[in-house]
Amino acid sequence: MINFNGDLVQNSNQSIEKNRGFLFGDAVFETLKVLDNKILFLEDHYFRLMASMRVLRMEIPMDFTMEYMEEQILKTISCFDSNAISFRVRVTFFRDSEGLYLPLDNKSTKFLIQVSPLENAIYINNSNEYEIEIYKDFYVTKQLLSSLKTTNKLINVTASIFAEENGYQNCLLVNNEKNIVEAINSNIFIVNGKTIKTPPISDGCVNGIIRKQIIELISKSDEFTLEEVSISPFELQKADEIFLTNIISGIQSVSKYKKKEYVSEIANQLLIKLNAKIRLS
Known part of the structure; x- marks a missing residue:
């Protein structure tokens, strides 16, 4: 129906x-x-x-x-x-x-x-292996249309096929300046020490609903500093943690990119706060 x-x-x-x-x-x-x-x-x-x-x-x-x-x-x-x-x-x-x-x-x-x-009610950070790679065949353009959820999603479709063919759980999309924009179906955050970075909307990423919630949660924290800045692919292997966000899965930690493996400590902390926010709202 x-x-x-x-x-x-x-x-x-x-x-x-x-x-x-x-x-x-x-x-x-x-x-x-x-x-x-x-x-x-x-x-x-x-x-x-x-x-x-x-x-x-x-x-x-x-x-x-x-x-x-x-x-x-x-x-x-x-x-x-x-x-x-x-x-x-x-x-x-x-x-x-x-x-x-x-x-x-x-x-x-x-x-x-x-x-x-949906199988899960509350948000759960899937602890299974979650490996990503950068998709380089096509680029996201730095423009307002890229931030909208339109039915023109050929980059996401071809990236999904690439990930499936090569055994990755997701791929990261880059813009025409070769900076990381987002994952196929999610926004991206990277953690390095006490700094958490996410690409700005102006770089071409979707203006995600959970992205907004996570930014608010981080901004209220005295422990971490949030930066909405362009992210170079070289920063991925220097990061302590990478996690992805969308409305359906909430937060998904990345376990591996190339030879680098990541923890999920901060993502799990934020997930608890996100679920608490949902219960209170």
Whole structure:
């Protein structure tokens, strides 16, 4: 069961040969996590989605308020036949118009909500081997569009295939200045002593929701200093710890890059604080 423009249906019956999201990547999406019938960081997700639509010059439906989005997501989950208490939710908006690059009608958008159950409720730092490598075939460009979650994700797709073919659990993407931007599906943080670094949004990384939460947690700490700065690939092997963040897995520690192996001490500390924040909010 999916939610297509407010209606619960088995499928959207959309014609892909006329769908701009399929033809031109003319769509934006938001991935959310729902725990115990509560959408985590709903306000952050909603305003990021609205900001992304404005950047793409999409018409935002007048009735698509934050309360309406919450209502539609929970309605979709309520019809899902599962005993799970945690769900992955994807909300996709696409421009509903015929045309070529230029849409014939720029006044109509439609949304699609898809739901799938998650195995873990709270965030757990997977302690299994997690090896990464840098993906160098294509670069992320330093521009605003790179920070949006659009359906144009060919770099992420090809990097995922590269990782699978070579036995890596993830890959790091670099921008046109050869600095580390993010992982395939996550933001990145590196720890060196008492300093924790993460790339700035201006370097081309996605403006992650959990990235924002981790930055706030670190900023409130007297023990660590946070720096939003460009990260050179050479810094990876000097780091004491590397961890990745996204809304579904929370925090994932990296265990190995090339011959360097890493601990997960700081990531585990932050994970406890992140789960505590979720319970209190």
